Amino acid sequence: NRLSQERKQWSLSDFEIGRALGKGNFGQVYLAREKQSGFVVALKVLYKKALADSKVERQLRREVEIQGNLRHPNILRLYGYFHDETRVFLILELAAKGELYKELQAQKKFPEEVAARYVAQMANALLYLHGKRVIHRDIKPENLLLGLKGELKIGDFGWSVKTGVTESRRRKTLCGTLDYLPPEIVEGRSHNEKVDLWSLGILLYEMLCGNPPFEEEDSYETTYRRIIHVDLRIPDHVSKEASDLIKKLLVYKSVERLPLRSVILHPFVTKHVQQAKRASSSSSSSSTR
Numbered sequence: 001n002r003l004s005q006e007r008k009q010w011s012l013s014d015f016e017i018g019r020a021l022g023k024g025n026f027g028q029v030y031l032a033r034e035k036q037s038g039f040v041v042a043l044k045v046l047y048k049k050a051l052a053d054s055k056v057e058r059q060l061r062r063e064v065e066i067q068g069n070l071r072h073p074n075i076l077r078l079y080g081y082f083h084d085e086t087r088v089f090l091i092l093e094l095a096a097k098g099e100l101y102k103e104l105q106a107q108k109k110f111p112e113e114v115a116a117r118y119v120a121q122m123a124n125a126l127l128y129l130h131g132k133r134v135i136h137r138d139i140k141p142e143n144l145l146l147g148l149k150g151e152l153k154i155g156d157f158g159w160s161v162k163t164g165v166t167e168s169r170r171r172k173t174l175c176g177t178l179d180y181l182p183p184e185i186v187e188g189r190s191h192n193e194k195v196d197l198w199s200l201g202i203l204l205y206e207m208l209c210g211n212p213p214f215e216e217e218d219s220y221e222t223t224y225r226r227i228i229h230v231d232l233r234i235p236d237h238v239s240k241e242a243s244d245l246i247k248k249l250l251v252y253k254s255v256e257r258l259p260l261r262s263v264i265l266h267p268f269v270t271k272h273v274q275q276a277k278r279a280s281s282s283s284s285s286s287s288t289r
């Protein structure tokens with residue numbers, strides 16, 4: 001479509017702006033339609049002043065550079081960007097069913113087969129990302145969106161990096177929530193793509209239990225201590241397969257975390273996700289009878 005023409009210089013007048021879809025730290029996201037093609041997108045508006053004050057311009061440039069070059073069904077497309085005097089605009093794929101964390105808040109927790117499907121989709125997206133030497137570093141419900149068929153889409157690359165870039169500076173995240181950060185980051189040690197395996201384990205725990213495993217009401221230090229001691233308590237309602245996968249991802253030593261290919265083949269995933277596939281194949285065989 002016209003949107004993916006890389007060279008095109010976009011401007012606000014190319015779009016009809018619809019309702020606000022959500023808001024984040026530095027701006028809002030609006031429903032928008034490109035006038036020529038009628039193509040509907042999500043237009044993320046970020047205020048330059050807010051970006052400058054928080055010194056995140058470099059991070060935004062990296063986000064655009066990385067996300068702009070990615071093509072995967074479980075990663076939100078970034079079609080292009082433009083800016084005016086006061087704002088930066090990102091032209092993003094519209095995720096028809098909105099933000100995952102709102103689903104999770106509404107339902108408190110997901111059934112195991114739903115969580116298993118999301119874990120399989122995340123693992124496939126991370127396999128693709130790591131294959132391109134990109135670490136996401138910020139996998140959490142707030143950064144995940146849902147497509148038309150309820151498929152998961154990673155929607156925010158604000159903290160992603162291409163590996164090989166030495167992250168000497170301690171990240172500014174330490175002012176945000178620690179809940180999803182692995183020991184090597186909270187301890188300020190060097191880290192690699194295996195940080196995303198830890199976050200995948202946190203995500204699975206939160207989807208099944210309704211809260212992240214090391215969360216402590218407003219006590220930063222306690223969360224910090226629980227993370228570095230991997231002080232993990234898994235409720236009895238969690239199946240043994242799910243519990244096994246969580247324990248194999250939330251491992252202190254990053255090299256010992258279950259690799260993505262093994263996550264996709266883990267019984268917790270194959271028990272549910274293959275089931276969905278078998279169900280569809282059985283329905284197609286019945287139709288031939």
Ligand SMILES: Cc1nn(C)cc1-c1nc2c(-c3cnn(Cc4ccccc4)c3)c(Cl)cnc2[nH]1
Nearest residue numbers: 021022023024027028029042094095096097098
């Ligand atoms: C559809 C829909 N229904 N509802 C209720 C929401 C959606 C929807 N939202 C999106 C969104 C979307 C919206 N907010 N956010 C969070 C945000 C906002 C600003 C800066 C950083 C992060 C993402 C996107 Cl990007 C992409 N697609 C989206 N679709």
